[in-house]
Amino acid sequence: MSWRKATLADFLGDNVVYRNLEPMAPGLGGLREVWAAIGLDHYYVPRKTAPEYAQALLHYLHQAQRQRGVRTPLRQVLFIGDTLMNDGTAARNVGRSLRLLGFIGADRLNQPAKVEIQGELMVANRWAALADFLRWVRSNDFPCDEGTALLVDLDKTFLGARGRNDKVIDAARVEAIRRTMRAALGGALDEAAFRAIYDPLNQPEYHPFTEDNQDYLAYITLMVLAAIYPVETFWQDLAAKKLTRMTEFVAHCEARRAEMPPALAATHDQVVRGLAAEDPTPFKDFRRVEYRETVARMDLLPDDAAEAQVLAEEIVLTAEVVSVARYLAGQGVLPFGISDKPDEASLPMPEDAARGYRPLHRTRMKVHGQDIV
DSSP states (O other): OOOOEEOOHHHTOOOOOTOOOOOOOOOOOOOHHTTTTTSSSSSSOOOOOSSSHHHHHHHHHHHHHHHOOOOOOOOOEEEEETTTTTHHHHHHTTTTTTTEEEEEEEOOTOOOEEEETTTTEEEEEGGGGHHHHHHHHTTTTTOOOOOOOEEEEBBTTTOOTTTTHHHHHHHHHHHHHHHHHHHHTTTTTOOHHHHHHHHHHHHHGGGHHHHTHHHHHHHHHHHHHHTOHHHHHHHHHHHHHHSSSHHHHHHHHHHHHGGOHHHHHHHHHHHHHHHHTTTTTOOOOHHHHHHHHHHTTTSOOOOOOOOHHHHHSSOEEEEHHHHHHHHHHHTTTTEEEEOOSOOOGGSSOOOHHTTTOOOOGSEEEHHHHHHHO
């Protein structure tokens, strides 16, 4: 088949923020500059579900509105995401300040097609239901004009659509963890042992401990594999609730730092420094590898590659979201992309940029799906 290709920037420009909430568009100012203005008592990066995260987004939206030279103030926001917990909460927090309607989607093709209205959110198990969302927006007399912003989640929404193409994003992250662990462990990695730790910890049951943070999860897995926290003791302590917080795990590892070989100790020290600085991305070496693994899965296959192979091996743009973003921008709506992917996993290091690598939102991808507008 013949593939269309595009970048996120074709629809968003540089109106994008990754996890650190530092806008890519020049002149918008970043969190390090505006943390006091948005109500933080000190500089830190709030989680996506926190009200402070929404306050940062609103600040950037108003800045971007002024920067594009539109005198009309923003009065309403449309939102598109893929998770009811993280994206839905972020959307509702934004909706405390501006009128909002949102869409939470995924492809769950083993279920009958379903669309459900939950307050200001439409929840659907087909990305094609974005057509229903636009009809719902119109039926609510919700303006789609220069006084409106469109907030779009990037990961597993605009690209790597959940239920359709998201496993390729996960595969890039897991391969980055493997590569980083091999480096820290001197080149050896027991795949079965790795999976026996990583896979169960990556489930919601353990989110209270891991905080659903892949940096934490990678570090925990590494230290258990290295027997700094012996595997049997680790699972026993989790089950007995002797281990409930990341800080407790790190303290145990710090007490055994003298047993770590140099590469492992350097990784441990990096994470300790990051946690002390309240950095949500303390395992930066892993995330920099993740960036390269992610980019390597964009527009990888030839133009005549089969659909099934592309969806299994490449990260692609979601045509349904692409068409909505293009349509709304044509009506004067301000598009803005948000991502919980760390900046280190989204932007090239200087040496990568010198080799032609570009930020994720400026990297070309194939487009898959159906245009709905």
